[in-house]
Amino acid sequence: MSTPTRQPSVVYGRPVSTAGVPNIYSGAKVIPWTAPDPGIDNLGINSIDTFAVPGVGEYTVAFDGYVRVVRSQPTSREWFKAEVYTNLIEMKMVGECEELGRITVTLNPECLSAGQIRTPFDPYAGEGPSAKACRMAVGAIFEMPKLGLQLVNKEPIILTIDDVRQIPPAGAPGKGQIYRMLPLHDRRRPDDEPVAYVTSLRFNMGGYLSPEELAAK
Amino acid sequence: MSTPTRQPSVVYGRPVSTAGVPNIYSGAKVIPWTAPDPGIDNLGINSIDTFAVPGVGEYTVAFDGYVRVVRSQPTSREWFKAEVYTNLIEMKMVGECEELGRITVTLNPECLSAGQIRTPFDPYAGEGPSAKACRMAVGAIFEMPKLGLQLVNKEPIILTIDDVRQIPPAGAPGKGQIYRMLPLHDRRRPDDEPVAYVTSLRFNMGGYLSPEELAAK
Numbered sequence: 001m002s003t004p005t006r007q008p009s010v011v012y013g014r015p016v017s018t019a020g021v022p023n024i025y026s027g028a029k030v031i032p033w034t035a036p037d038p039g040i041d042n043l044g045i046n047s048i049d050t051f052a053v054p055g056v057g058e059y060t061v062a063f064d065g066y067v068r069v070v071r072s073q074p075t076s077r078e079w080f081k082a083e084v085y086t087n088l089i090e091m092k093m094v095g096e097c098e099e100l101g102r103i104t105v106t107l108n109p110e111c112l113s114a115g116q117i118r119t120p121f122d123p124y125a126g127e128g129p130s131a132k133a134c135r136m137a138v139g140a141i142f143e144m145p146k147l148g149l150q151l152v153n154k155e156p157i158i159l160t161i162d163d164v165r166q167i168p169p170a171g172a173p174g175k176g177q178i179y180r181m182l183p184l185h186d187r188r189r190p191d192d193e194p195v196a197y198v199t200s201l202r203f204n205m206g207g208y209l210s211p212e213e214l215a216a217k
Numbered sequence: 218m219s220t221p222t223r224q225p226s227v228v229y230g231r232p233v234s235t236a237g238v239p240n241i242y243s244g245a246k247v248i249p250w251t252a253p254d255p256g257i258d259n260l261g262i263n264s265i266d267t268f269a270v271p272g273v274g275e276y277t278v279a280f281d282g283y284v285r286v287v288r289s290q291p292t293s294r295e296w297f298k299a300e301v302y303t304n305l306i307e308m309k310m311v312g313e314c315e316e317l318g319r320i321t322v323t324l325n326p327e328c329l330s331a332g333q334i335r336t337p338f339d340p341y342a343g344e345g346p347s348a349k350a351c352r353m354a355v356g357a358i359f360e361m362p363k364l365g366l367q368l369v370n371k372e373p374i375i376l377t378i379d380d381v382r383q384i385p386p387a388g389a390p391g392k393g394q395i396y397r398m399l400p401l402h403d404r405r406r407p408d409d410e411p412v413a414y415v416t417s418l419r420f421n422m423g424g425y426l427s428p429e430e431l432a433a434k
Contacts, residue, residue, distance in 0.1 A: 009227070010227050013371055014400075014402075014408060014410065052338045058338060075410070083410065116411075118398075121275060121397070135396065137371075137372045154228060154331075155354045155373055156372055156373070158372065158396060160397070177394070177396040179375060179394040180338070180350050181335075181338060183231075185231075190228070191232050193292070194231070197338065199339065
């Protein structure tokens with residue numbers, strides 16, 4: 001539950017301070033079309049990731065876990081105008097498949113994983129007229145003890161949620177914007193060839209968790 | 218024409234050494250379906266980029282210029298198996314529009330812009346059976362003297378070329394894989410709100426340039 005204290009050397013977006021920002025847990029009320037006060041959202045998350053290991057195979061793994069996201073003061077109280085900046089301050093997702101074993105995904109403390117929620121310049125057909133777009137650039141560690149490997153991405157994983165009608169976008173489906181393949185490197189030898197690739201990532205933001213549910217994940 | 222000497226703090230992929238690698242200029246022969254010896258490719262490039270400035274407008278600008286790309290030894294001499302790692306070691310592209318003035322795009326020396334060429338895991342219909350995919354993660358500076366601004370991206374711009382049948386993929390069209398918006402920050406205040414966004418980027422890799430053509434761009 002502790003926030004990483006090391007100073008990240010790679011900053012993917014705008015830093016958001018956690019100082020004085022309250023944790024928000026299950027039971028909190030989310031009001032659609034409203035730009036809320038700052039908060040640290042403690043949310044469930046699950047995802048389906050596909051990993052390709054050159055010469056070995058492609059493996060699809062279901063993950064479940066939680067994220068903790070700090071949200072900035074919105075730049076406006078008007079929903080349409082409001083921009084909200086976000087940092088992913090903690091993540092833990094666990095999945096398993098026979099070939100790769102148990103995989104635990106956490107944040108890479110060398111990166112500041114950052115994002116924002118704003119009204120898009122290119123609203124999609126089918127979205128509400130004021131729906132927002134959410135994006136987050138993430139540096140992660142994929143721990144695979146069965147293979148004796150910790151894998152890291154050196155390009156951020158861009159997680160996006162469209163058609164955002166409330167903040168946080170709890171319950172919304174999202175996608176990792178991976179074009180064909182995102183290289184993963186051995187954390188001990190990051191300058192060597194990638195050892196695997198993420199070829200697909202789809203996720204669902206869950207709702208608020210209680211402190212007990214968070215601790216149990 | 219000099220390679221940046223500052224050590225980049227942000228490394229988007231695998232470093233490739235330029236030591237002893239020959240420059241390649243116009244007149245060099247490119248053989249399709251062949252993994253060539255290492256080289257520094259001096260290539261023309263042009264692109265059409267769209268910038269959105271919140272509250273101000275959206276501007277589409279045509280750029281022309283050059284790139285210098287160092288290529289690694291291929292991991293195999295067999296085309297299908299070969300992986301080639303690349304670093305973008307120099308770039309200069311110039312464009313202009315009335316509202317933004319003249320824009321010069323160069324590499325951000327704080328980032329190592331890196332990429333690779335390999336056989337994709339998900340070959341597209343319409344590509345040859347052994348066509349490769351090329352990707353490059355780029356950190357750039359967009360200099361806009363009319364606005365008194367230097368803008369930088371903190372998420373890399375992912376430039377991709379599909380259906381690669383020769384190395385380098387000179388003459389091929391490519392795309393910046395920008396999902397809706399890529400934030401650009403004021404280089405002097407990188408922790409502040411983005412001041413603009415790239416919302417679209419399409420480019421064409423040109424052919425080899427002569428040293429004279431390069432110097433003239």
